[in-house]
Amino acid sequence: MKDRPRTQDFDWVLLAIVAAITTLGVLEIYSSTHASAMAGMQWKQLMWLGVGVAAMFIISRIDYHTLMDQAPVLYMFGLATLLVVLVIGHSRFGAKRWVSLGSGPNFQVSELMKLIIIIVLARFFSEVRTDRLTLTDLVKVAALTFIPVGLILMQPDLGTAMVLVPVAIVGAFLAGIEWKHMAVGLVLVALLIPVGWNMRHHLKPYQQQRIETFLHPEENPRSAGYQVLQSEIAVGSGGFWGKGFGKGSQNQLGFVPVRYSDFILAALAEEQGFIGVCVVLLLYLGLILRLVDNAQKAKDRAGMYIVMGVTAIVGFHVLVNASMVIGYMPVTGIPLPLMSYGGSATAFVFLALGLVMNVRMRRFVN
Amino acid sequence: MPSWSVNDQKIPQGRLALVSYVFVAIVALLMVGFWKLQVVQSGHFVDLAERNRVRSIPIIAPRGPMLDREGRVLVDSYPSFSILLMRDDLKSLEKSLPQIEDGLGIDPADLRQQLEAAKAEPKFLPVIIKPAASQADIAFVDSHRADIPVLELMMVQRRRYPHNSMLASAIGYVGEVSVQDMDDSEGQYRPGDLVGKAGLEKEYNDQLEGTDGMKRVVVNSVGKVMRTLDNVEAVPGKPVQLTIDYDLQAIAEADMVGKQGAVVAMDARTGEILAMVSRPTFDPNDFAVRVPKEEWQSLNTDKKTPLLNRAIQAQLAPGSVFKIVMATAMLESKQISENFTAYCPGYAVFYGRTFHCWKPQGHGVVGLHAAIVDSCDVFFYNVGKLLGIDTISHYASGLGFGKRTGIDLPGEEPGLMPSEEWVERVYHHKWYAGETISVAVGQGAVTVTPIQLARMAAAVASGGTLVQPHLLKNFVNSKVDHFPISDNTVEQVTQGLYGVVNEGGGTGYHLRLQNIDLCGKSGTAQLMSYDAAKRLGTKTMDGWFVGFAPRRNPEIVIAAIVQDTMEHGGEAAGPVVRDIVKAYFDKKNARTQQQATTNSPAQPGSTQPLVATVGAKRP
Numbered sequence: 015m016k017d018r019p020r021t022q023d024f025d026w027v028l029l030a031i032v033a034a035i036t037t038l039g040v041l042e043i044y045s046s047t048h049a050s051a052m053a054g055m056q057w058k059q060l061m062w063l064g065v066g067v068a069a070m071f072i073i074s075r076i077d078y079h080t081l082m083d084q085a086p087v088l089y090m091f092g093l094a095t096l097l098v099v100l101v102i103g104h105s106r107f108g109a110k111r112w113v114s115l116g117s118g119p120n121f122q123v124s125e126l127m128k129l130i131i132i133i134v135l136a137r138f139f140s141e142v143r144t145d146r147l148t149l150t151d152l153v154k155v156a157a158l159t160f161i162p163v164g165l166i167l168m169q170p171d172l173g174t175a176m177v178l179v180p181v182a183i184v185g186a187f188l189a190g191i192e193w194k195h196m197a198v199g200l201v202l203v204a205l206l207i208p209v210g211w212n213m214r215h216h217l218k219p220y221q222q223q224r225i226e227t228f229l230h231p232e233e234n235p236r237s238a239g240y241q242v243l244q245s246e247i248a249v250g251s252g253g254f255w256g257k258g259f260g261k262g263s264q265n266q267l268g269f270v271p272v273r274y275s276d277f278i279l280a281a282l283a284e285e286q287g288f289i290g291v292c293v294v295l296l297l298y299l300g301l302i303l304r305l306v307d308n309a310q311k312a313k314d315r316a317g318m319y320i321v322m323g324v325t326a327i328v329g330f331h332v333l334v335n336a337s338m339v340i341g342y343m344p345v346t347g348i349p350l351p352l353m354s355y356g357g358s359a360t361a362f363v364f365l366a367l368g369l370v371m372n373v374r375m376r377r378f379v380n
Numbered sequence: 381m382p383s384w385s386v387n388d389q390k391i392p393q394g395r396l397a398l399v400s401y402v403f404v405a406i407v408a409l410l411m412v413g414f415w416k417l418q419v420v421q422s423g424h425f426v427d428l429a430e431r432n433r434v435r436s437i438p439i440i441a442p443r444g445p446m447l448d449r450e451g452r453v454l455v456d457s458y459p460s461f462s463i464l465l466m467r468d469d470l471k472s473l474e475k476s477l478p479q480i481e482d483g484l485g486i487d488p489a490d491l492r493q494q495l496e497a498a499k500a501e502p503k504f505l506p507v508i509i510k511p512a513a514s515q516a517d518i519a520f521v522d523s524h525r526a527d528i529p530v531l532e533l534m535m536v537q538r539r540r541y542p543h544n545s546m547l548a549s550a551i552g553y554v555g556e557v558s559v560q561d562m563d564d565s566e567g568q569y570r571p572g573d574l575v576g577k578a579g580l581e582k583e584y585n586d587q588l589e590g591t592d593g594m595k596r597v598v599v600n601s602v603g604k605v606m607r608t609l610d611n612v613e614a615v616p617g618k619p620v621q622l623t624i625d626y627d628l629q630a631i632a633e634a635d636m637v638g639k640q641g642a643v644v645a646m647d648a649r650t651g652e653i654l655a656m657v658s659r660p661t662f663d664p665n666d667f668a669v670r671v672p673k674e675e676w677q678s679l680n681t682d683k684k685t686p687l688l689n690r691a692i693q694a695q696l697a698p699g700s701v702f703k704i705v706m707a708t709a710m711l712e713s714k715q716i717s718e719n720f721t722a723y724c725p726g727y728a729v730f731y732g733r734t735f736h737c738w739k740p741q742g743h744g745v746v747g748l749h750a751a752i753v754d755s756c757d758v759f760f761y762n763v764g765k766l767l768g769i770d771t772i773s774h775y776a777s778g779l780g781f782g783k784r785t786g787i788d789l790p791g792e793e794p795g796l797m798p799s800e801e802w803v804e805r806v807y808h809h810k811w812y813a814g815e816t817i818s819v820a821v822g823q824g825a826v827t828v829t830p831i832q833l834a835r836m837a838a839a840v841a842s843g844g845t846l847v848q849p850h851l852l853k854n855f856v857n858s859k860v861d862h863f864p865i866s867d868n869t870v871e872q873v874t875q876g877l878y879g880v881v882n883e884g885g886g887t888g889y890h891l892r893l894q895n896i897d898l899c900g901k902s903g904t905a906q907l908m909s910y911d912a913a914k915r916l917g918t919k920t921m922d923g924w925f926v927g928f929a930p931r932r933n934p935e936i937v938i939a940a941i942v943q944d945t946m947e948h949g950g951e952a953a954g955p956v957v958r959d960i961v962k963a964y965f966d967k968k969n970a971r972t973q974q975q976a977t978t979n980s981p982a983q984p985g986s987t988q989p990l991v992a993t994v995g996a997k998r999p
Binding site for chain 1: 389391393397398399403406407410411413414415416417418419421424425426428429430432598601606
C-alpha cells in the first residue's frame, strides 16, 4: 500500500490505445480537410487533445471521493447551467450543439452534464448498501437521470440527452437490478424510442434544416436521408482495402457530411477500407475492455461505478456513431469519441479518462 | 467517512464480465455491418460513388448556318443557356419551388403544370424550365448551387433567323427533340436538343446538326467542377448553302405582304429555287425558344394555315394556266388541226349544260394564238371535248401534274390529274364527259401546286425537260425527266405566252417589260360556280400568273398565286412575277457590266469573277 497516488500508476496500456485512436483521428481529419477551405483543422484538434490531456492530469489529482462528496452540489450546478442555457441564448447554444461543432470558446454544458451524471449516479449506487436494487431506488435513478435528459432534450439535443441513459442502465445493472425490473425497463425503452424519434421529426425538421443551411452552407445540407446515403456510399465504395489515404472521392469531394466530425468513420472506412474499420473497432473494443478491467480492479464500488459510467458513455458513443455511419441508426449528432473533431467532445472524453485514472491511481491507496 | 464510501461490498465481477461480453458482441455486430457494406455490396457503392463524382457535360455543337446562293446569312446560331430542373429528388424540389419561381420569375401555375406533365417521363430526365436564360437567371442559379441543388444550367445553341419570317415556310423551324424522337434515336438525342421540325431545317437536319462533344468532369458535393477528366470537342454543323437569291426573295416577300398565296421562282434550266414565299407565314424565331401553348394553338388552328408552305403544299385548281397544257396537248397529239378555230359568243353548250367564257361578250372567232393571248375559254372547251380526258391527262401527267416534283422539302403534295382510270378506281363510275370541259380550263377535279406549274411552264418552253426543283446549292443526283415536245409546239405555245404579256389585248399586257421577253399565262380559278357566285353576289377567286423569261431558252420561271382575291390572275399575281423577273435581269446586267469593268485593262489584278453569270457555265 502506498500513501499517495502517483502518476506512474496511470493506465499506460489504456493511454496507448487512446494515443492510437487519436492519431488515426487526427490523420483522418487531415485527410478530410487538407484540400478544402478548412485546411489545418488537424492542428486545432491537436490543440484540443493537448488541452484534454492536461485536463485529464488535473482531474486525476482530485480524489474521486472528494468529487462524489460534492455530487449534490455538482448536480444542482449542472441543472442550473442547463436551465440558464435554455432561458438565455437558447438559439445560440441550441443551434450550436445541433450541428455538433462543439468547438470554440463556448464549452457545452451538456458535455459537462455527462461528467456530472457519472459522479452523481456513482454516488447514488454506492449508497445502495445491498446487492438488490429496489423499485424505489430505480425510480430515484430514473428521476435523477431524466431531469437533465429532459433539459438537454429541450435544447434540443436528442443525441447528448440519450447518452446519459446508459450510465443509469449500466449502473443499475451492476447495482443488482432485478431481472423482472430489467425486462419491464427494456420493454419501456423499446416503446419509447420510436415515439421520441417521431416527435423530434414532428417538431423540428424545419428548424434543423435552417440551422444546417445557415451554419454549413458548404455542406450541401439536404435531408438526413441524403447524408446517410452518402455515408453508406463512402463506406461501401471503400471496399476491403480502401481507396488509400486522401483518395476517397466521397470524402475529398465533400459528399460525406461533416466528414471530419460525426462522419469521420465513414471517411476512414472509404480510405482505409474494411481493414481500417476493423483496426479502429478493435481499438475501441480494447479501450472498453481495458476500462472494464479498471472497474474490476477498482478499490471500491464507488470507483467501479465511475469507471463503468465512463465505459457506458464511451461505448454508447461508439455504438451509435458507427451504426449511424452505416445507416443502422438515425443521424443524431453523436461524435465518435477521440476521433471526431471537436473541442467540447474531446475535452469530455479526456476528463472522463481522468476520472478513470483517478480511480486507478487510488486503488492501492488507503 | 460518509456511509456510501464504506468499502464493505465486493466488486460484482460476474456482472462486469457480462458487460464486457455485451461490448464484444456489439463490436462484432458492427463489423458484420461494415462487412456487408464494404465487401458484400461494395460494387454497388463503388458505382454510386463514381456517379456522384463524375458528371458528363454535353458540349452542344452549334447548328450549321443557312446561306443564300451568294453566301449571305439567312439562318445562324448563337449560344445560350437553358435552366434545367432536376426531378430525381422530389422532396428538395418541392421545398425549393417557391424560391425558384421567385428567383427566375416563373409563373407558379405554369411550373407546376410543366412538372405535372413530366410525371410520366423517367425521373432522371430534367425539365427545361427556362430556355434562353438571362444573365440574371444564370447568376441566380450559380449563387444558389448549395441551397437549390435541383437547378442546373445547360448551354445550348439557339437558332436565329435574322430576317424573321423571310423564307420561313421553306426554312421551317427547329424545336426541342420530342420524347418519341429521343426514343427512336437510340441515345443520339438528349432532352433539350434542337432538331429540325419542318422545312429545310428538317430536310437537311443531318448536315446542319453537328456532333455534340462531351466533357467528363469531377464535381464536388455542391456541383463545383474540380477538374476535367476528358474532353471531346463538339463538331459544329455544316453550313447549308441554298439556291435562294436574297435579293429576289426580298422582292417576292415585299410584294406578298398582307396577301394570301405563294410565289416560287426557279432557274428554268437547273431547277434551282431562287425565291419561295408562302403567305401568311410565321416567324421561326418564335420556335427557337419554347413556344407558348396559346401561340402554338393559334398557329395550328388558324384557318389561313400559316404553317403550310403553299408553294409546295397548296393543291389548287390551276385555272387558265392549264391552257398551256391544253395547247401543248392539242399540238402534240395532232388530233386537231393547228389551224382549228372556234366561235366564242361568250358561252358554249356541251352535253346540255352551258359553260361560260370569262368574257361575257365573247371573243368571236378565235384560233390557238388568240385563244392563249386573251385566254378564250370557249376555244379550249372545244379543244378539251375533241381531245378527251385521257389525252389531256397523258400530256398533263407528262408535264408533271399529279405527282410530286421531288423538291428537297418535306411534305410536298402531288396534286391531282384526273383520268378515266382514276375515276373508275376511286369513284367506281364512268367519267362524265362534261367534266372534261371543266378540266380543259383548269377547273374541276384537276389540282396543282405552284411549284408544279412553274416546272410545267419551264418544261414546255424548253422542249420537254422537267427539272427537279431544289433549294440546296450542291444538290447532287438531280433527277431530270424528259417528255419531248416538238420545236413547232414550243414555238407556237411560247409565241402565245409571249403575246399574253406583249400584245395589246393580252391578259398580261400591263406586265410587259422593256428589253425582257417576259412570257406568261394568267389564270383565275373560281372558288364557286358562276351561279353560286351570282347568287351570293361575291366573286372570290384564286389569281394565278405563271411567267418565264426570256422566251427562248428561259432562265427564270415564276409561278405566283394570290388567293381570295377579287382580281383576275393577271392583276392579282402578275406584278410579283414581273418584279422578280425585272430584278433578276437588272441584277444580271449589273453583274455583266461589273465584270466587263473589272476585266478591263484598267484593273488587271482582278480576274476573279464575283459570281458567274447565272447559268453562263451551264448549257
